[in-house]
Amino acid sequence: MTIDVTVPRSWTELTQEQLRFLLSAMVSVNRACANIAFPSREAYIAHTVARVQTICFLEWTGITLVTPYASGYLFKYGDQEFTLPAAVLASALTHLEWIRLPPSEPVRLDIVDGAEAIPADLSSGLSFDSWLTCETLWQRYQHTPDDTLLWQMAAILYRKDDIRPDPAATLGIFFWWAGVKNLVSLQFPDFFKKIPDDDEPLPPSYEELRRDINAQIRALTKGDITKEQEILAFDAMRALTELDAQAREYDELNRKYSKT
Template sequence: MKTNKKTAVTFSDGSVNFSLPSSWADLDQEQLRYVFFCLGNYSATTAKLYILCRFTGMLIVRRTANGILCSTGSEQQPSFMLMSWQLVEILKSMDWMLQPNYYPVRLDEIDNLQAVERCLHGVEFRSYLQLENLYQGFLRTHQLKLLAKMASFLYRNRDHTSSAPDYHNFKPWLLQSVFLWYQSVKNYFSMIFPDFFSRVDTSSEDIEETDMMKVMNAEIRALTGGDICKEEQVLSSDCWRALTELNEKAREAREWKEKYGRH
């Protein structure tokens, strides 16, 4: 794995200094792939320990009563002790990997398939609605086949056609990366379109499938003004344009309510 200025162990005045990425935005594609792999295959603590070793080039020689004996593989500084409390502090600094992410990141490519724009610019509103339905379905059922279907909307052939291979062949950790990507998009949208996403909260795992259908139909009707002839135009529009308009409608409704009350 390639390294950069953010991934190193240095020594000065008898101290060991670790330089690690501090956010999702700091990760390059190779680092991101490894983070997704670890989060999808190991417990949180084990994942962070593997990532720490990979990103710094640190090797664990053996455990001791007070910590771990480590090595950098360098003849100039062959080994050093990392006390248990020090390790705890270092791993704690990596907790951002386990917390809600508001900076959408994704693997640019999986199995020669290219990802759509990381914040879903250029994705049709109809695809967004399908993604949202699949996402809520996964929250309820945890069925990986739903993530596989989401992947079919988010990863395309190089010519960006709708024809798709069997996404069920994606390894589970890759499907989890799809989930984490869309989850971060949802968090990001909640900041960009606050009125709409505060009014239509579909983050609860208890939401019923029939309610999701009502939500989607209400969104389409709000954008078409009830004119069925406009439905295809709305569904084929960029999801950002549609969400911008829905957010404005929600803002106007909120301001009306604040000014005039419910009646």
């Protein structure tokens, strides 16, 4: 028996329906495993990711699990039943390995709580002030996973002050900004310098964030506080473009004078 099925090969290939299903599966699996004792965080991640991959694989292919048995599973596809060894299923799940990593590009739900999102790549609709606010909230979430921080981001990104995302949509905010971070690190490599994996630091503290934000504002205003409100109102991508250019000029000056 031959079955031809296809599954998304990356976050960016997901339809809106598939994205919501993936986020919902992540939420439900994490809840189900919250009180299970695992020997390590790595074991927890491996177990939960495998469960999410399996749930999504079956949903997206239309294959139904009938029952597990000693060394494999009995499945149904349409009117036909067939068995698969566990190793074959594990091999099929490798096509969903991308679920283990955050999106490399911004991906988000178009509509949340009746509100329409700004463009996923932040090409319009976000001021530099709002960028700084979202970045601060996202980094704070790294320290303390509090959904209200992501709700505050949602209020900005979906332009609805009283927005109340459901758990799947709340998780979607986190992954959206993770994709944004990957995007801007490629677009503005001089400002967002890549840190070697072995030297990856812990998320910055709130005070470190404030100092970094103040430094970014000062770099754009060149110390003229009368221009601060004007700078904060800049389109976020325009502001990041200027910061990247300044960082590049600074590096070029350092290289020039280091040789003298």
